Amino acid sequence: MNSKYEAVIGLEVHAQLLTDTKIFCGCSAKFGAPPNTNVCPVCLGHPGVLPVMNKKVVEFTVLMGLAAECKINERSIFARKNYFYPDLPKGYQISQYEEPICQYGKITIEFKDGLKKDIGITRIHMEEDAGKSIHDQGYTTMIDVNRCGTPLMEIVSEPDMRSAEEAYLYLTKLKQILTYLGICDGNMEEGSLRCDANISVRLKGETKFGTKTEVKNMNSFRNVEKAIEFEIERQIDIIEEGGKIIQQTLLWDADSNVVKPMRSKEEAHDYRYFPDPDLMPVVVDKKWKSEIASSMPELPDARKERFTNQYLLPKYDAEVLTSSRELADYYEKVLTVTNDYKSASNWIMTDVLKVINDEKISINEFPVSAENLGRLIMLINDNVISGKIAKEIFPEMLKTNKEPNEIVKEKNLVQISDTGEIEMAVDKILSANPKQVEEYLSGKDKVLGFFVGLIMKETKGKANPQIVNELLKSKLGRLKGK
Numbered sequence: 001m002n003s004k005y006e007a008v009i010g011l012e013v014h015a016q017l018l019t020d021t022k023i024f025c026g027c028s029a030k031f032g033a034p035p036n037t038n039v040c041p042v043c044l045g046h047p048g049v050l051p052v053m054n055k056k057v058v059e060f061t062v063l064m065g066l067a068a069e070c071k072i073n074e075r076s077i078f079a080r081k082n083y084f085y086p087d088l089p090k091g092y093q094i095s096q097y098e099e100p101i102c103q104y105g106k107i108t109i110e111f112k113d114g115l116k117k118d119i120g121i122t123r124i125h126m127e128e129d130a131g132k133s134i135h136d137q138g139y140t141t142m143i144d145v146n147r148c149g150t151p152l153m154e155i156v157s158e159p160d161m162r163s164a165e166e167a168y169l170y171l172t173k174l175k176q177i178l179t180y181l182g183i184c185d186g187n188m189e190e191g192s193l194r195c196d197a198n199i200s201v202r203l204k205g206e207t208k209f210g211t212k213t214e215v216k217n218m219n220s221f222r223n224v225e226k227a228i229e230f231e232i233e234r235q236i237d238i239i240e241e242g243g244k245i246i247q248q249t250l251l252w253d254a255d256s257n258v259v260k261p262m263r264s265k266e267e268a269h270d271y272r273y274f275p276d277p278d279l280m281p282v283v284v285d286k287k288w289k290s291e292i293a294s295s296m297p298e299l300p301d302a303r304k305e306r307f308t309n310q311y312l313l314p315k316y317d318a319e320v321l322t323s324s325r326e327l328a329d330y331y332e333k334v335l336t337v338t339n340d341y342k343s344a345s346n347w348i349m350t351d352v353l354k355v356i357n358d359e360k361i362s363i364n365e366f367p368v369s370a371e372n373l374g375r376l377i378m379l380i381n382d383n384v385i386s387g388k389i390a391k392e393i394f395p396e397m398l399k400t401n402k403e404p405n406e407i408v409k410e411k412n413l414v415q416i417s418d419t420g421e422i423e424m425a426v427d428k429i430l431s432a433n434p435k436q437v438e439e440y441l442s443g444k445d446k447v448l449g450f451f452v453g454l455i456m457k458e459t460k461g462k463a464n465p466q467i468v469n470e471l472l473k474s475k476l477g478r479l480k481g482k
Contacts, residue, residue, distance in 0.1 A: 002240070005201045007232045008209055009161035010122075013174060015153045015184040016129070016192035017060045023128045023151035024051030024094065024279075031190055035144040043128075043149030045090030050278050057151040058101070058282055060183040061126050062292045064153060065102030067177050067299055068121050075283055076101040076125070078276040087131030087143050095127035095154075097273040101282060107157075107177070108301065109169040119170050120158030126282075127152050147191075153184075159198065159209065164228040171195060171221055176300050180325045188219050197228050200245070201235045210235070211245040215259055217252045227252040231259055303328055311341035320349055326363045330370045337374025340381055347373060351394055368397045376404040388461045389413050413462065419471070422455075422463050426471045429454045440476055448472060 022029050025042035042049045065072050079097040105121035129152050131145035155174065161167045175186040175193060186193045195218055200210035215231055218224045230252075235245050250259040284292075298306070300322050307318035307328075322328045327348070334344040352373070356366060376393060379385045385393070385408060396407050408414060429451055430437055440447040448469075455468050 002236050004203060005236050005239075006162055006204050007164075007228075008159045008200045008202060008212075009163075009167050009228060010159035010198045011157045011161070011167060011170060012196045012198070013155045013157075013171070014129075014194040015064075015155065015178055015186075017057055017151040017153055017183055018185060019054055019056045019060070019151050021054060022149035023054050023057050023126065024149055027149065029150050031192070033146055035142075035146060038146045039148065044145065051094065051276075053279065053282065054151060057126055057153075058284065059292050059295075060151075060181075061101055061124060061153050062284055062289060063181050063183060063296065064155070064178065065105065065124050066289075066293055066296060067181060068102070068105035068107055068124065068155075070102040070105030070121060070124060072102055072284055072289055073099065074285060075099065075281050077281045078126075078279040079273045080276050081127075081271045081273055083271055085130065085133075086141070087133045087145065087148075089131070089145060089148065093128060093130055094276055094279070096125035099281075100125035101284070107170060107173055109166065109173050111165075111169070117160075117166065119160045119166070122156045122158050124153060124155050127154055159200075164225045164232070167197065167228050168221055168225040171224055173300075175221075176323070180297060180300055182297075182325075188221070191219075195224055197224065197231075199228060199231045199235070201232060201239065211247050213245065213247065213259075214249045215252055216249060216262065219254070223252060223254050226254075226257060227259060230257065234259065297325065300325075307331075311335070311345075313341060313345055317342075317345045317349065320353075321345060324363070330363050330366075333370030334374040334377070337371050338377045338381065340377055343377050343381070344374065347377065351391075355398065367401050368394075369401070372397060372401075372403055379404055379408065383464055383466075384408065385413055386456075386461060386463070386465055388456065388465075392461070419467060422459070422467050423471055425455050425458045425463065426451075426468070426475060429458060430475065437476070437479065441479060448476075 016029075019029055021027060022038075022043055025040050027040050027043055028038045030038070042051055062072055076096060077099045078094050080092040081095045081097070082092045084091055100123045102124035103122070105124070106118045107121060108116050108118050110116050129147045129150040131143055131148045134142040134144060157170065161170060175184075178184040178193070179186050184192060188194070197215045197218070198212045199215060200212040202208065202210045213231060213235070215227050218227050231250065238245060249262045251262045252259055304315075304318045304322040307313050307321060308315055311318075313321070320327075321331045330352075331344060331348055334348070335341065338344060352363075352366060352368070355361075356363060376390055376397070380387055380390050389408075390404075393404050393407050393413065396402070396411075397404060400407075433451070433454070436447050436450055440451075451472055452465070452468055455472070456463055456465070
């Protein structure tokens with residue numbers, strides 16, 4: 001980006017809430033049903049029908065408001081946002097406008113160098129989704145109204161972000177909080193997390209905002225970052241060439257990595273907002289707010305800090321392990337069996353996450369239970385098996401989901417700790433490799449690893465490595481002293 005300019009970015013994020021039913025009727029809100037099957041007269045807007053508020057939607061929105069340190073308004077009202085579009089049968093969308101349920105919060109993002117920045121939250125409000133227009137069937141546009149009435153929570157940030165990187169970090173943190181709360185699955189590909197970016201540029205030192213554009217149609221976190229970077233550069237190029245930015249809505253084309261004009265950007269008055277006459281105000285009194293707050297789980301930043309303090313983990317480990325609530329839960333379940341905090345972290349960050357990434361599964365689908373992983377670590381720490389043998393047992397656990405103790409017994413993998421038996425193997429290897437013995441005696445200490453490898457091979461990996469090292473050093477030390 002041209003160093004003369006700075007970007008001003010605000011994000012509007014729509015999160016689909018994980019309720020069983022829609023916001024104002026009893027229709028299923030589940031994704032993936034056949035087109036136009038999860039519908040009723042209420043979500044289709046038939047004359048004479050009355051919406052009934054889904055209590056869970058209010059509770060989920062308040063929960064997010066509390067997590068973002070928002071002011072929870074005791075009274076909020078619904079408004080009708082009027083516009084015509086083929087996939088909006090009612091001709092209006094029920095949303096909140098002048099009196100939203102949550103206001104004035106913040107989300108804290110953290111950069112790679114450890115610096116933090118607060119991104120302000122202007123408002124969080126409830127609304128219903130519109131349907132879906134499908135344009136990929138030749139010359140025909142088809143309408144699926146299943147999504148009409150699906151509960152959404154809109155999270156509107158302050159224009160506090162100054163780069164595509166900050167927007168990416170903000171969106172990542174937002175998704176992490178939403179999934180920790182269990183109120184949204186954060187799946188951008190399925191449309192359950194959607195992001196629109198308001199972008200403008202201005203000369204550094206300016207306080208007045210430039211003309212903004214709104215970029216839509218970004219279906220992944222990386223596309224959000226790419227689209228914002230592209231739009232910043234596009235605006236700077238226009239200004240540098242003496243042109244003016246037009247306030248408009250743009251669509252991100254991920255195939256060609258460009259933005260394309262969609263329409264001139266609407267202002268609030270274009271929607272003719274007015275209070276919905278069919279819905280009572282939503283009143284969240286102190287008692288209800290307190291009940292909702294009591295269901296708040298430990299949030300990611302607090303959990304990360306606890307992992308570094310309670311389990312003495314490096315910051316990087318704590319960051320990885322708390323990246324999702326399910327992964328953090330898995331780690332803490334491992335610790336119900338073993339108190340070797342660092343080994344548990346190492347196994348999860350290397351062996352467990354490798355399988356999860358390779359197989360593209362979630363930690364909930366991972367076949368080895370946390371308790372069994374803890375038992376495997378205990379077998380190493382109790383000198384029943386070596387670390388090398390553990391790495392051979394782990395794939396067997398993945399296949400069979402058997403307890404590690406069972407596999408050890410079946411395959412006769414118990415570690416040899418009998419000094420006499422190991423001593424025989426040491427003597428055999430030293431006798432068979434006189435040249436390497438001479439090298440060690442002449443000061444080449446690295447040869448010790450060569451001997452350890454051969455002894456472990458001789459004992460099929462079952463010899464206790466600590467005893468092997470002790471006996472080797474003792475015998476070679478005596479040879480040195482002759």
